[in-house]
Amino acid sequence: MTLTKTATNVTSELPAGWKNAYERDRSDGADYADPAPERQAARALTAFIAGGLAFLAFPGTILGVWNLIEITSRRSAGGASTAWIQAHGQAQVLGWVGSFILGISLYVLPKFRGWTLKKFGAVWAVWALWTAGVAWRWWAGVRPVEWRMGLVASALLELAAYALAQRILLFSPSEKRKNSGRHAPSDLGSWLGIVGFAGLGLALAINLGIAIDVSLTRSLPVYPAHLDHLLLIAELWGFVVPLAWGYSTRFVTIFLGLDPPDHHAARWLCPAIVLVVLSAFTFRFWITDILALATTLAAVHALRIFHPPARPAKLLYIYQRYPLFIRISFGWLVAAVTLAVVADAVPRITGLGGASRHALTVGFIATLIFALAPRMLPAFLGGRELYSPRLMATSLWLLTGGCLMRVSCEAIAYTSLPGATVWSILPVSAFIELSAVLVFATNMALTLRQAPPAWLEPDSVSAELPLYWFVTSFPRTRGLLIEAGLTTLARVKDPPRTLSLRAAAAVDGVEIDQLLQILSQFFASRRPRLRGRQTLVGS
Numbered sequence: 001m002t003l004t005k006t007a008t009n010v011t012s013e014l015p016a017g018w019k020n021a022y023e024r025d026r027s028d029g030a031d032y033a034d035p036a037p038e039r040q041a042a043r044a045l046t047a048f049i050a051g052g053l054a055f056l057a058f059p060g061t062i063l064g065v066w067n068l069i070e071i072t073s074r075r076s077a078g079g080a081s082t083a084w085i086q087a088h089g090q091a092q093v094l095g096w097v098g099s100f101i102l103g104i105s106l107y108v109l110p111k112f113r114g115w116t117l118k119k120f121g122a123v124w125a126v127w128a129l130w131t132a133g134v135a136w137r138w139w140a141g142v143r144p145v146e147w148r149m150g151l152v153a154s155a156l157l158e159l160a161a162y163a164l165a166q167r168i169l170l171f172s173p174s175e176k177r178k179n180s181g182r183h184a185p186s187d188l189g190s191w192l193g194i195v196g197f198a199g200l201g202l203a204l205a206i207n208l209g210i211a212i213d214v215s216l217t218r219s220l221p222v223y224p225a226h227l228d229h230l231l232l233i234a235e236l237w238g239f240v241v242p243l244a245w246g247y248s249t250r251f252v253t254i255f256l257g258l259d260p261p262d263h264h265a266a267r268w269l270c271p272a273i274v275l276v277v278l279s280a281f282t283f284r285f286w287i288t289d290i291l292a293l294a295t296t297l298a299a300v301h302a303l304r305i306f307h308p309p310a311r312p313a314k315l316l317y318i319y320q321r322y323p324l325f326i327r328i329s330f331g332w333l334v335a336a337v338t339l340a341v342v343a344d345a346v347p348r349i350t351g352l353g354g355a356s357r358h359a360l361t362v363g364f365i366a367t368l369i370f371a372l373a374p375r376m377l378p379a380f381l382g383g384r385e386l387y388s389p390r391l392m393a394t395s396l397w398l399l400t401g402g403c404l405m406r407v408s409c410e411a412i413a414y415t416s417l418p419g420a421t422v423w424s425i426l427p428v429s430a431f432i433e434l435s436a437v438l439v440f441a442t443n444m445a446l447t448l449r450q451a452p453p454a455w456l457e458p459d460s461v462s463a464e465l466p467l468y469w470f471v472t473s474f475p476r477t478r479g480l481l482i483e484a485g486l487t488t489l490a491r492v493k494d495p496p497r498t499l500s501l502r503a504a505a506a507v508d509g510v511e512i513d514q515l516l517q518i519l520s521q522f523f524a525s526r527r528p529r530l531r532g533r534q535t536l537v538g539s
């Protein structure tokens with residue numbers, strides 16, 4: 001147990017009660033449940049989520065809508081700048097989805113593996129490197145000034161962030177390793193996570209190779225079509241899809257009340273994913289698409305997504321129909337891989353490839369995130385509540401409607417005559433999807449802006465609880481307690497962990513009842529908003 005520098009420096013001038021408590025902290029060595037690492041982990045996760053939302057809304061979706069408007073106004077699939085299309089794709093896949101996955105993984109994986117992350121400097125470095133890397137990659141695509149350096153430097157930054165994240169995740173604290181030994185995981189989710197992170201490493205290495213090649217040989221920041229396709233397969237099938245399946249084994253199974261997934265499937269599902277990605281190196285993408293179709297059908301079966309649930313779904317304080325949208329997202333995934341195979345079989349229908357990609361990225365990935373994130377993220381972010389289940393419902397319906405419109409019209413429009421009405425439906429679909437994204441991002445941003453609620457009942461506030469617990473779990477209480485007379489608290493950064501509220505009050509000569517009343521009022525003002533609400537959206 002370590003004391004902060006501030007606390008150590010002033011310890012000698014503190015009242016005896018505090019000095020003794022610090023001494024007890026040092027000599028006792030007990031590992032008290034400390035709320036500080038959880039708060040720091042939630043803060044770091046908030047930064048990843050806020051960064052991801054910013055990428056989703058502006059460099060991602062607004063640029064995507066702009067590209068689609070360019071395409072429809074010229075009535076040609078090649079009507080938009082290829083550099084801008086690729087910048088949009090990178091911002092969505094690595095900027096939005098990548099930031100979410102990295103942040104969530106750094107938050108939950110240590111917990112899943114039974115240890116607590118206590119030092120957060122490296123986590124913040126991952127966030128800074130990753131955010132700078134993806135932002136620079138986007139900028140190099142949309143403003144081709146110094147783009148050669150931008151492409152290569154951004155690829156290096158992304159790789160550095162990846163390497164650091166792997167270092168954090170793979171090298172757990174040594175004492176924990178000694179106790180647990182090194183066992184190969186036995187569950188499907190862990191294996192999918194291993195494959196997914198290896199896939200991300202491969203995708204980032206491919207990206208660096210292409211970035212160097214393009215910066216040396218090309219006059220525009222545009223990746224050649226076949227290499228861009230290879231990169232997208234590595235990113236989507238090597239990284240995003242396996243991690244989406246991996247996290248589904250944990251969260252979708254629990255939230256939807258499904259039977260546990262078929263863990264034995266790891267033996268063939270993981271090699272099948274590796275095969276999908278490796279097959280792309282042959283540049284015969286029809287092989288990749290057939291393998292992806294077979295792998296997807298097997299994965300959906302192993303995850304038991306469409307099997308009757310074994311238990312009721314978890315529906316409290318959330319849009320009641322979200323389980324339907326999780327199933328719809330997996331339906332989109334099956335549609336995406338089927339459309340890709342049809343696109344290979346009928347190459348003259350040029351829009352089928354784009355429709356398949358949109359069904360995968362928006363239909364599967366975005367719908368799954370829109371349905372799962374509001375259920376799981378608020379709890380990770382300091383026990384917050386979702387700002388609005390109604391906004392969640394709105395975003396899911398809009399996204400599904402817009403995606404349906406886009407996927408069904410794209411294949412027809414791209415092979416139609418310029419005068420065909422179907423061309424004018426495409427921008428409408430884009431604006432519906434944009435509205436869905438903005439509603440989702442606003443709901444999540446407002447969720448993050450709320451102060452974390454107090455799940456402690458006001459009348460459970462006890463004088464025997466450590467002062468440290470109050471001020472670390474709810475930093476606002478520090479000011480209230482100092483104002484009420486706990487003047488010693490103002491002189492230290494972290495109070496001793498073994499000093500109870502009662503003992504601290506006695507040292508500073510403050511009435512304990514007065515402190516308890518102030519804290520009860522504080523906890524009453526922080527009661528969860530949705531708890532106890534009778535009417536739930538969609539119920």
Ligand code: HEM
Binds near residue numbers: 061064085086097228
């Ligand atoms: C929500 C509104 C969106 C709109 C209006 C949109 C629009 C577009 C357009 C017009 C293209 C060009 C290819 C084509 O004509 O189909 C494209 C490509 C792409 N989009 Fe989107 N998109 C959206 C959302 C997303 C999302 C959420 C993701 C990822 C999670 C995504 C990932 C991609 C990728 C990877 C490409 C291919 C980029 C490349 O060729 O390198 N898009 N999008």
